[in-house]
Amino acid sequence: MYLSKDQTDKTEVTCIRNRADVIYDFKVSFFTMGQLPNFPWNLLERELENDSSSELILDILKQVSPVKSMAFFFLCRTYIVKYIETVHWITELESTLTMTNVTCFQTCLHPLCCKHPPSVRYRRLFLSQLIKRHEASGREPLDELYDALGEVLGVEEGTECYKSYLLPCGEAVSLSESTAVISEGTTGLVTWEAALYLAEWALENTHLFTDRTVLELGSGVGLTGIAVCRSCSPSSYVFSDCHLSVLHRLRDNVQLNGLDNQNSPRVSVEHLDWEEVTEKQLREIGAATVIAADVVYDPDIIGCLVKLLSKILRCSANGSPPDVYISSTIRNPDTYNSFKHQLESSGIQHEVMTGPVTHVFFYNRQATIEMIKLYI
Numbered sequence: 102m103y104l105s106k107d108q109t110d111k112t113e114v115t116c117i118r119n120r121a122d123v124i125y126d127f128k129v130s131f132f133t134m135g136q137l138p139n140f141p142w143n144l145l146e147r148e149l150e151n152d153s154s155s156e157l158i159l160d161i162l163k164q165v166s167p168v169k170s171m172a173f174f175f176l177c178r179t180y181i182v183k184y185i186e187t188v189h190w191i192t193e194l195e196s197t198l199t200m201t202n203v204t205c206f207q208t209c210l211h212p213l214c215c216k217h218p219p220s221v222r223y224r225r226l227f228l229s230q231l232i233k234r235h236e237a238s239g240r241e242p243l244d245e246l247y248d249a250l251g252e253v254l255g256v257e258e259g260t261e262c263y264k265s266y267l268l269p270c271g272e273a274v275s276l277s278e279s280t281a282v283i284s285e286g287t288t289g290l291v292t293w294e295a296a297l298y299l300a301e302w303a304l305e306n307t308h309l310f311t312d313r314t315v316l317e318l319g320s321g322v323g324l325t326g327i328a329v330c331r332s333c334s335p336s337s338y339v340f341s342d343c344h345l346s347v348l349h350r351l352r353d354n355v356q357l358n359g360l361d362n363q364n365s366p367r368v369s370v371e372h373l374d375w376e377e378v379t380e381k382q383l384r385e386i387g388a389a390t391v392i393a394a395d396v397v398y399d400p401d402i403i404g405c406l407v408k409l410l411s412k413i414l415r416c417s418a419n420g421s422p423p424d425v426y427i428s429s430t431i432r433n434p435d436t437y438n439s440f441k442h443q444l445e446s447s448g449i450q451h452e453v454m455t456g457p458v459t460h461v462f463f464y465n466r467q468a469t470i471e472m473i474k475l476y477i
């Protein structure tokens with residue numbers, strides 16, 4: 102239930118919690134460039150009905166130029182100066198914000214957006230929607246909204262953008278991705294749903310990664326691996342791919358997230374050709390856990406993938422075969438069934454991993470995703 106404010110302490114606490122949820126949903130959705138129709142617009146509109154100011158919109162906008170927003174508060178709220186060097190200033194400032202400002206400050210005016218912004222086109226569309234909802238509420242025009250839109254209208258769209266995925270610990274995994282689904286002859290320059298699901302599953306099964314060497318096949322831009330390194334404490338992590346453009350972007354993202362200059366976990370990015378990799382190379386990696394996401398999409402590569410998985414399962418680490426998990430979005434059932442049939446023909450059995458997974462990231466959950474464990 103979404104409650105409006107009243108004078109009782111209990112209701113006010115509920116309101117604050119629900120309002121914080123709305124703000125967080127906008128923030129998470131915006132930075133992952135989620136589909137705009139799936140944003141919690143209805144909750145924003147309800148809050149605007151109970152809020153006579155535009156503070157919530159501004160606070161949501163703050164998540165897309167903090168400098169301008171700070172100037173606004175210094176001009177309009179001079180009393181905050183006495184709090185600026187204390188934590189109390191933050192609490193006091195937040196308590197003055199209503200729903201309009203909050204919306205602005207959690208998206209387009211947020212420091213993360215200034216550093217790692219979503220695509221120009223996406224920001225334009227988002228701001229247009231925000232302006233539309235604000236105007237529909239019957240309020241006076243909000244200069245900050247039009248200023249933010251004016252800034253992105255004059256920016257040329259590039260071929261790259263950033264998506265940022267918030268971990269439960271509060272840290273963000275920011276990734277440089279392609280603005281096109283297919284770019285430079287590959288689909289590996291964007292994050293796919295199966296990788297997000299695999300990352301969520303890993304966060305709930307940290308024991309399969311902690312103090313282990315982990316090998317990831319087809320790492321793409323690196324979301325799953327970076328999330329595992331940040332949250333699951335592996336001893337070492339090997340990202341791998343075979344496409345040169347993907348490897349270049351992957352190394353950049355590993356560096357962007359600070360994994361290239363730390364001792365734990367040890368991180369490497371490797372060129373791994375599925376057809377040419379040898380059992381000797383796999384033994385040298387010594388992975389105790391092997392994972393892959395969205396690698397079952399092309400009938401032409403299933404054969405070499407199954408041969409690779411057979412090699413991996415027969416390369417014992419510390420006397421036992423590694424744990425192997427594959428996360429797949431089932432787009433074409435025939436292709437996926439062919440993969441399972443070839444696994445069986447190669448003497449590889451599989452077990453479908455069931456059970457609920459806590460929703461951490463914002464993505465299309467209508468997609469059919471299956472996680473399987475492989476063993477011989």
